[in-house]
Amino acid sequence: MRDFLYDLRRTLSGKFTITMIALIVLFTVAIAFAAASTSSSSGASPSSTAYLLPAVFDNNGTYKVVDYAIDGYGHPVPNLKIVSYMTYAYSGTGSSSGEVQRYVNGTTDANGYFNYSFTSSASFQDYSYNNEYIDGINASSSLISIVNVSSAQNSYFTLRSEGFSEGSNYAIWLYPVDNQSNRAEQNIVLHYVPYSNSTLPTMGVYYNVTNPGGFSFPISSTTNMTYFKTISGMNNALITLPLNRSDNNRFVVVELFNSTGVYVVGTVGHFYSTVSASSFIEGFLQIPYEFLIPILGIFSAYFYYGKDKASGVLESIITRPVTKGRVMASRFTGGAVSFLAGILIALALADLIVLKYTGSALSTSSFFSILVGYTVEAIGFSGIIYLVSQFVKSQGGILGIGIALFFLMSLFWADLMDVILFELHANLAARSGLVESIILDSISPSYYPTLVLTYHTGYLFSLLGLVGSNVTAASVGITLVSVAIIGIVWVVVPSLASFFLARSRD
Amino acid sequence: MIQIQGLTKIYRKSQPPAVKNVTLEINQGEIMGFAGLNGAGKSTTIRIVSGIIFPTSGKVLVNGHDIVREKVEASKHIGWVPELPNFEPNGKAIPLLKYYAGFYGIGPREAEEKAEMLLKKFNVWEARKRPLKDYSQGMKKRFSIAAAMIGDPDNFLFDETLNGLDPEGVKNMRDFMLSLKKDGKAVFLSSHILSELENVADRIAIIRRGELIKVIDRSELGSLGKSSVKITLHNSDSKVSGILEEFGSVEINGNVVYIRDLNIPQAENYRITEALFGAGYRVISITTESEGLEEYFLQLVGEGK
């Protein structure tokens, strides 16, 4: 045992192990950065995106449009070219009935405002505008209208949407934007537009964290809401709610109530990314790891053991007070521990990077599933090469088989099994066909990460193109027991077989 | 002490055993030569003793420990210098020796000192910073001896170690082996050239096609190699063989008579002449031809003879 531990320690502190761990970590961190930094939902950076928050007043035929432009973080956007118009409908006789449009075009000033007024005896009904601009260019798919609530004079306009409220002498916006220091978290822009100079009267800010689909909006009383703070005396403010990680992926209703407790305006934001870190990380790791993990498993077994065994270098060690079996076992264990360490560190860093960019972190069980899946895959591939090394006596032979296995059991495995299933006339629409395909796929360690994640999510995803089909993992035999058994088989069987062969063969 | 008992190794069932029922003991303070032609089974025997390969049957005890069943304990007492040293090509001398030393429970500091001492002793100290793949064959061999000594074992296995050395190298190596002997170590040294072992071995075991055919003591070495006598007679006939057969095997070729495998010491050759005279033959000439150790060896191990 002492000899085993000695060689294990030496294997773990060797250059190869350190290089391998560094490789896994750097590679993973690089793709995590690349994936996370480009993961913004709109595709454009919030700082180059502008949103228009308009208000429209009608005071006895004097119309006043107050446009205010903010970027994706809530900062005012100057010099934004706005093209919008007001419309009134008239009904004359014959061909003279129709719509008249009056363009409201201009550029925002240094504070992000563009004011426009005109007088008209016509009763303008709608103010139509583009809500979103990217790099100054309209990016909205359709115009949004603020609608006059009545054709009477002195009426006020309303946006038939959340986040906007207008009375006869003010308009108020609550608009969710990105938080610059935490891309996942959202701030709420409060934009108060008085008809004439004034600031926000005293308002209470209330919020309510709810599950998607599980909320009603607006909530008309403060009873079921959490009080945040009272604000007053400004025109523009950025509200950051006191939320925490447990609110991840949940929606937040934010509302203002006036000093007498009457609902004024409200909006709904999601304060953490709706992208789950687990599917995100799995998503960007999947393709690179499909290459990296088998290659690491195969090459580390070759460099730790197969190469030295075939070349005879191992003999200079075997003649020491140690047994052949234990030299094999220490090298194998050293490899397994370094895969675990490498993937653990890599995944932890990827998790931190994703958290920083999307605000969503892996749950313990997701983290563990990804870690176990890929570690077992690497160990499985390395075990196979240890086994091959017991029979193949040349370095080239071992390496050749390793490369062939990489193509066969990793890259083309699923396709190959599909061909076999096709030849077997398996009915993939039936459960039995699915089970057959899962069994066949499980013959390679490359399928193990998918197996673990399928167990973890509880559903079979995108398997054989059955996207969205509601097949539960349990219904096709993917249970804790079966997943654990397959994992143990991959870790234990090839390595134990090669251990006994190493002990008894020359 | 190395005890080889009834050792047999069969690599492939289709081939005859590489080593067949070999029994041999190498005692402390003894240098045992191991002679045999190429392919006779020397390396196979040595590799089994070193624990690299397994015997098919029979066993090897090293200081009383079975090399298969008690591998770890037995290996502590074995230092193996292979025929073709093969080390981690990118390895460096000191770290590699330290790594090996760890298996004997030698701590890093002590191992470092030991490595330095051995590398200096075997003249590879200057090359310690170079990777082993850059070593010459001779340097590899010397490093290999240092590596065999790192655990300070009681028993040494040298496989063809004298082979290919220049005369000075051979002399140094002999002196080194004699010093091991003086330190009470058991030394097992193989060679395919018997005379290489002549000046160093206390005993020489001779192996032919896997079988141990003879173990010669050092004291017997000088008188080895039988001589033959060539006699030219004036009047030879067939009765000569009857007269001379008591001295060895007789071969008559006209007037020339050979006695091979002479069974009397050379100094007593006069008895042949006397016997011939007594029977009335006239001897024109009589010459003695002595075979060297090597011819003797080749005759012993040679194929077909």
Ligand SMILES: Nc1ncnc2c1ncn2[C@@H]1O[C@H](COP(=O)(O)OP(=O)(O)O)[C@@H](O)[C@H]1O
């Ligand atoms: N690994 C092996 N596999 C099969 N046959 C082998 C192996 N090693 C040696 N042999 C055969 O065993 C016999 C003895 O070889 P060896 O012990 O190397 O002889 P020596 O060292 O005396 O030259 C030879 O016939 C050789 O071909």
Ligand SMILES: [Mg+2]
């Ligand atoms: Mg040999």
